[in-house]
Amino acid sequence: MSIVINNVSKSFGSFQALQDIDLEIQTGELVALLGPSGSGKTSLLRIIAGLEYADEGSIYFGSDEITDISTKDRKVGFVFQHYALFRHMNVFDNIAYGLKVRPKSARPDKKEIEKKVNELLQLVKMEELAKRYPAQLSGGQKQRVALARALAVEPKVLLLDEPFGALDAKVRKDLRRWLRNLHDEFNITSIFVTHDQEEALDVADRIVVMNDGKVEQIGSPEEVYEHPKNPFVYDFLGNVNLFHGRLENGKLSQGNAQFPVPGVVHEQDQKAVGYVRPHDITITKEESGQDSIKATITHIHVVGPIVHIELKRIDNDEFLEAEITKELYRTLGLQTKDNVYVKPSQLKVFFPDDYSI
Numbered sequence: 001m002s003i004v005i006n007n008v009s010k011s012f013g014s015f016q017a018l019q020d021i022d023l024e025i026q027t028g029e030l031v032a033l034l035g036p037s038g039s040g041k042t043s044l045l046r047i048i049a050g051l052e053y054a055d056e057g058s059i060y061f062g063s064d065e066i067t068d069i070s071t072k073d074r075k076v077g078f079v080f081q082h083y084a085l086f087r088h089m090n091v092f093d094n095i096a097y098g099l100k101v102r103p104k105s106a107r108p109d110k111k112e113i114e115k116k117v118n119e120l121l122q123l124v125k126m127e128e129l130a131k132r133y134p135a136q137l138s139g140g141q142k143q144r145v146a147l148a149r150a151l152a153v154e155p156k157v158l159l160l161d162e163p164f165g166a167l168d169a170k171v172r173k174d175l176r177r178w179l180r181n182l183h184d185e186f187n188i189t190s191i192f193v194t195h196d197q198e199e200a201l202d203v204a205d206r207i208v209v210m211n212d213g214k215v216e217q218i219g220s221p222e223e224v225y226e227h228p229k230n231p232f233v234y235d236f237l238g239n240v241n242l243f244h245g246r247l248e249n250g251k252l253s254q255g256n257a258q259f260p261v262p263g264v265v266h267e268q269d270q271k272a273v274g275y276v277r278p279h280d281i282t283i284t285k286e287e288s289g290q291d292s293i294k295a296t297i298t299h300i301h302v303v304g305p306i307v308h309i310e311l312k313r314i315d316n317d318e319f320l321e322a323e324i325t326k327e328l329y330r331t332l333g334l335q336t337k338d339n340v341y342v343k344p345s346q347l348k349v350f351f352p353d354d355y356s357i
Helices: 041-049 091-102 110-123 137-154 169-186 197-202 223-225 229-238 325-330
Strands: 005-010 016-024 030-034 056-061 076-079 157-161 189-194 208-209 214-219 240-249 253-255 255-259 270-276 281-284 293-303 306-313 319-325 339-346 348-350
Touching: 005 041, 016 041, 016 214, 030 041, 030 293, 041 076, 041 157, 041 189, 076 137, 091 110, 091 137, 091 189, 091 208, 110 137, 110 169, 169 197, 189 197, 189 270, 197 223, 208 223, 208 229, 214 223, 214 229, 229 270, 229 348, 240 281, 255 270, 281 325, 293 325, 306 325
Parallel strands: 030 189, 030 208, 076 157, 157 189
Antiparallel strands: 005 016, 005 056, 208 214, 240 253, 240 270, 253 255, 270 348, 281 339, 293 306, 293 339, 306 319
């Protein structure tokens, strides 16, 4: 089931929650709505679900307009952050609930319900826990029950609002992998809300980056991470170092340093800001020309194969972050308070008015 959102806007009093949102989601896609608190992602999800209504615009499921249709008639499955399981019902009955409360004419018989629930229990790997109550389950198990309950009614669309936000980091990672596999097997159009960049990049087919009620960029995880359209997207999708300077003839000048900007030819001298990821910062013990700057190592943090290094520039006291391999770290013999030379590569340059080049 495809979803088309046309020119949707929503206000709560004087607060503009959504502004002219246009979005098309293909059948079977898993799409993440990603953004900071207040960006409008949950408001958009609730409007798709029918829990809120748009002030302007229209929504289609396939070829059917559902803008003014009630939640129960949209046939969506909704999974909340805090599970919302019935405490007095065991796992089996929680999953079966949506089937049992259907109108009599549409309600499966007892054997059909039992068969469907057992299939879902197997799907979410909870067969042995069917008789347990929510209080006897871990957070990850509760969320799997909530997903199974949402799928039981065979929804056209699956909507998830911060589904793993209440769980610890390891459980979140396990459930992300599980959700990806479940989605591939079930092949249902799904939208999930998250403020966790890693979660969106790891799970989604496409990411919709939102800010202040607007869509900043739509694309695959690789597209939005490697080719951000503006400074907000670049900064929100991971750590970044900023180099303020002037752009001329394909180089960003900052004091006595000049940094090449790949793929950019800009003859006019103009203020610009270079953005570069920590893993695109090179560290050497020796100066290598105008494209390197001197800095002092202030902190070293070794995590697995990657070494995170914080540095303070000697020329302007600004801080930088770099990520290098443990092998290079050992080869260079780096220590805190060492003076080194750093060189940014893969600079992405933006002008102060946020125009991307």
